[in-house]
Amino acid sequence: MQITIDEYANRFKMSKEMIRAKLRAGRLPHTVVDGTTYISVEAAASAAPAAAAPQRTTAGAVIMMYQKENAELKRKIGELEAKIDRLIGDKEQMLREERDRIEGIYVSRDEQLKSFLELVNAKLVQEGFKLAAQSSAPDTVDTPSYADHTAEPPAPLPEQIELFSYLEAKHFSSSEKKTVRKRFAKAYGNDVRVIQQNGEFILDFSKYDYSDLLAR
Structure with missing residues (x-):
């Protein structure tokens, strides 16, 4: 029985290139009729053991x-x-x-x-x-007295002072203290003048003016 290269490739699951290589090497018996190559299946099957x-x-x-x-x-x-x-x-x-x-x-x-x-x-x-020096200094000069003078002028406040101490010294009322503290709390973190130490705001009058924040 003789079959074409395509039929041989489908039957034995081989590529056409491998089949043509075997044909050129003379390992598969075949004949050429009118330009078409036919492979002898019986001869190819008998030669199969040698190809193992x-x-x-x-x-x-x-x-x-x-x-x-x-x-x-x-x-x-x-x-x-x-x-x-x-x-x-x-x-x-x-x-x-x-x-x-x-x-x-x-x-x-x-x-x-x-x-x-x-x-x-x-x-x-x-x-x-x-x-301390002012309180211990002797009074050597007589100061004039006035009829409407009832108290000595307050001592000057330090340049740096806690807000609470300042409000107390300036006799702010309770409601005024709350208002001022709210202003400082709102400005804290956004205003360089507002400094906080140990939970208390610090006023530094040597550097800043707080008139807007301390307004009654």
């Missing part, structure tokens, strides 16, 4: 191909793991630098706050010494 050996070679080649692909995959996995390790290391370094930067900011602010508190304390001590 190349299949083992093909299986070995497939195994080698898979081994090569596995080696390539392992290499790529190793590169990816190394890249991930580098990324993790870079991220950890960034986090450490950010932590150091934030700690530096807090240290700087602590130093500024410490300097400010030392300045306030020095001012208070200085004012205390002044008041």
